[in-house]
Amino acid sequence: MIRSFSALILALWATGSTAEEMRLAVTTSFDSSGLADVLLPAIKEDLDLDVQLLVVGTGQALRLGEAGDVDAVLVHSKAAEEAFVAAGHGTHRREIMYNDFVLIGPATDTAGIADAASAADALQRIETAQSLFVSRGDDSGTHKAELTVWAQAGFDASTFDSWYRSVGAGMGQALNTAAAMDAYVLSDRASWLNFANKAELALLYSGDPALFNQYAYLPVAPAKNENVRNDLAMVLEAWLTGPRAEALINGYAINGETLFVFNAQPK
Amino acid sequence: MTQMFPLTLDQVLVRRRGKAVIGPTNLVLQPDGPTIIIGPNGSGKTTLLRVMHGIERVTSGTVAWQHNDPSQHAFVFQSPIVLRRSVYENLAYPLRLIQTPKPEVAQAVDHWLERIGLADMRHSPALRLSGGERQKLAIARALIRKPQVLFLDEPCANLDGHATREIEALLQEATAAGTRLVMSTHDMGQARRLAQELVFMLGGKVHDVGDAETLFTSPANKELSAFLRGDIVT
Amino acid sequence: MLQTFFEQTGHPELVILSAQWTLDIDWLLYFTRKDRIVFVPQQSKCTASMIEILEGLKAAFWLVITFDAELWEISLRSLRVTLTALLIASAIAIPLGTYLAVQRFRFRRFVISLINALMGLPPVVVGLVVYILLSRTGPFGVLDLLFTPTAMIIAQVIIITPVIASIAHQSMRELWAEYHDLLISLNTSKRQRILTLIWDGRRNLLTAALAGFGRAIGEVGAIMIVGGNIDHVTRVLTTAIALETGKGDFALALGLGFVLIGLAILVNLAIHTLSQTEREGRW
Ligand SMILES: Nc1ncnc2c1ncn2[C@@H]1O[C@H](COP(=O)(O)OP(=O)(O)OP(=O)(O)O)[C@@H](O)[C@H]1O
Numbered sequence A: 001m002i003r004s005f006s007a008l009i010l011a012l013w014a015t016g017s018t019a020e021e022m023r024l025a026v027t028t029s030f031d032s033s034g035l036a037d038v039l040l041p042a043i044k045e046d047l048d049l050d051v052q053l054l055v056v057g058t059g060q061a062l063r064l065g066e067a068g069d070v071d072a073v074l075v076h077s078k079a080a081e082e083a084f085v086a087a088g089h090g091t092h093r094r095e096i097m098y099n100d101f102v103l104i105g106p107a108t109d110t111a112g113i114a115d116a117a118s119a120a121d122a123l124q125r126i127e128t129a130q131s132l133f134v135s136r137g138d139d140s141g142t143h144k145a146e147l148t149v150w151a152q153a154g155f156d157a158s159t160f161d162s163w164y165r166s167v168g169a170g171m172g173q174a175l176n177t178a179a180a181m182d183a184y185v186l187s188d189r190a191s192w193l194n195f196a197n198k199a200e201l202a203l204l205y206s207g208d209p210a211l212f213n214q215y216a217y218l219p220v221a222p223a224k225n226e227n228v229r230n231d232l233a234m235v236l237e238a239w240l241t242g243p244r245a246e247a248l249i250n251g252y253a254i255n256g257e258t259l260f261v262f263n264a265q266p267k
Numbered sequence B: 001m002t003q004m005f006p007l008t009l010d011q012v013l014v015r016r017r018g019k020a021v022i023g024p025t026n027l028v029l030q031p032d033g034p035t036i037i038i039g040p041n042g043s044g045k046t047t048l049l050r051v052m053h054g055i056e057r058v059t060s061g062t063v064a065w066q067h068n069d070p071s072q073h074a075f076v077f078q079s080p081i082v083l084r085r086s087v088y089e090n091l092a093y094p095l096r097l098i099q100t101p102k103p104e105v106a107q108a109v110d111h112w113l114e115r116i117g118l119a120d121m122r123h124s125p126a127l128r129l130s131g132g133e134r135q136k137l138a139i140a141r142a143l144i145r146k147p148q149v150l151f152l153d154e155p156c157a158n159l160d161g162h163a164t165r166e167i168e169a170l171l172q173e174a175t176a177a178g179t180r181l182v183m184s185t186h187d188m189g190q191a192r193r194l195a196q197e198l199v200f201m202l203g204g205k206v207h208d209v210g211d212a213e214t215l216f217t218s219p220a221n222k223e224l225s226a227f228l229r230g231d232i233v234t
Numbered sequence C: 001m002l003q004t005f006f007e008q009t010g011h012p013e014l015v016i017l018s019a020q021w022t023l024d025i026d027w028l029l030y031f032t033r034k035d036r037i038v039f040v041p042q043q044s045k046c047t048a049s050m051i052e053i054l055e056g057l058k059a060a061f062w063l064v065i066t067f068d069a070e071l072w073e074i075s076l077r078s079l080r081v082t083l084t085a086l087l088i089a090s091a092i093a094i095p096l097g098t099y100l101a102v103q104r105f106r107f108r109r110f111v112i113s114l115i116n117a118l119m120g121l122p123p124v125v126v127g128l129v130v131y132i133l134l135s136r137t138g139p140f141g142v143l144d145l146l147f148t149p150t151a152m153i154i155a156q157v158i159i160i161t162p163v164i165a166s167i168a169h170q171s172m173r174e175l176w177a178e179y180h181d182l183l184i185s186l187n188t189s190k191r192q193r194i195l196t197l198i199w200d201g202r203r204n205l206l207t208a209a210l211a212g213f214g215r216a217i218g219e220v221g222a223i224m225i226v227g228g229n230i231d232h233v234t235r236v237l238t239t240a241i242a243l244e245t246g247k248g249d250f251a252l253a254l255g256l257g258f259v260l261i262g263l264a265i266l267v268n269l270a271i272h273t274l275s276q277t278e279r280e281g282r283w
């Protein structure tokens, strides 16, 4: 019996692959946009490169880069990214594209943010109404963007009462939580459009430039350790800033809505 | 083969939970047997056998063999222990432990299966056997390595007359084949039939030891004669 | 009323075939072929969650009968990782549990308590520790094992070894109590005692191993951290479920969950059948 069991396990392991591989840490919001499913096959086709995505929050993505456990990161939190490069963890920062954040809330819009003048104004209305608000609370780029807008509105989110729910979870989980509680939540547009469990939630406010969400690509410094594939990271960067990526990114749409704007500058 | 006997127990004391279970007591067993141990319940027969076999620690005193070879001992327990294996594998087990070549194992096991009448059940689980069959199996398993000494703790308790006779025949054969028996029993008839030497235990001590026929016909003291009559002894 | 209910639950395309349909059970009989026909028991307690579960069952059904390539891939990977971890963990835990049953030594009680305590170790903690050890800056970084199935196997081995060892120790202790006198009397070596107990107690040990399997196949916290849930590399059923839940696709998540349960049942049955046929042969 032990013999047949071992044979079974051996049989299960009998597979293999030959293409070059690199690891890219990306944010949950990038992954849930679905853009990766378009880009990765094209990358494989053009470069014969298997890009393995590690889908984590921006904070964890930068930690992975810091430890040299990934070869590059694609995140959206400018201040943290610049600190990452300044500390020598990354070779440089290259902007690739942006999308925008949107404010989601109950379709009944109890705080009345739909006609707000700005993102900061919308958050002020939520604070005034003390409506339930779900925060990612996971140190992700989205979380940081949310805190920035709260600051613009003149508030310190850490002082809020129980209407402000910090869930410490990814975008999808935060949206699930908001859907279950009929709460407001700040989401990136792509995650929202791809989200299947919308329940009573609706997109209530968007369009303020303060809500623009810049994605940048940061190759991990090869000095980290000998396993970091900086060569592959550079090849990928060239591709991500090239014409094929531009066409795919600008052309990517969900339900007819385009999500991303390619804005990489030629070198 | 080196002679293991005499076996000398000198001032042996076994204390368990503060209570003296055995002794202090002395006993010398000579090469001639069988030795039958009798005595009331709780008098220490089982413990004495285990001490002699070397599987029960003594608190003080010494157990000295002329020449001890643990591989030449075997023990049949008061309630037979059967392995969760087939009848065949139960018998083969002691031989396998000493790396006996396969053909020899098969030959010995087949011989004993025939001898104890379990050949038809060789492949059934030993746990399905009846009490008497289990006891025969345990004795055959103890004898399969042809030990120089075999300890048996009430091997016929709970068995009917027929099964008892079968086992006695097995034991007499073993004696004839040169295995020295040391056995406890509550069956006085069995004691008379098998014993050459008799040991009478009382209160954890060897009260009497001597030639069986002599002790049966003329008990040396009132305790032994009362016990042999079936009276209550304290 | 029901029509608006379906709209609310996000299934406006559903059509009620018969509102008169009555069933004793609190259950919707749900015909899936075209997503269009529904039998609803009168006054049934239809709730959104009920629909969700049915959607899940439906998703599982379609995934399985269409031999969905992706599902195959992650199911096979789940099996591969967990069965390998199980083999390694059993090879450690079974002799260890048996040794602890037959051998008395100074720190025995302590070791047993430690194993029992390790059973309660949160998988996330195991994952984090393995992550730190395997990280390229960690002590075993040179092996470059992080975010590979090997890392997931290591984490699972750490999680299930205490489980198997503890259950194995429990049943081996009982068997040892049964065999103790005989094995001592037969002058067996330590090794022989352990091997005898393992062989004769193998069916109980199988139960211990299956408990370990159940824990490993359903584990998500640790393998998410050390495996990274990388598509085509380290994505397994449980991490895929977590991912789909995050996307709000509860039906697919549930569907994968049902596949996972089905897989676990299949493996249990297969292993039991294997041991059964073997038992018939030997006994
Ligand atoms: N490990 C132990 N701890 C405490 N008491 C014990 C232990 N082993 C034996 N005893 C006690 O020692 C006494 C002798 O026990 P033993 O089993 O040797 O008697 P026995 O003569 O074989 O009795 P029986 O005829 O009923 O089998 C009994 O009172 C028993 O309870």
Ligand SMILES: [Mg+2]
Binding pocket: B045, B046, B047, B078, B153
């Ligand atoms: Mg007794």
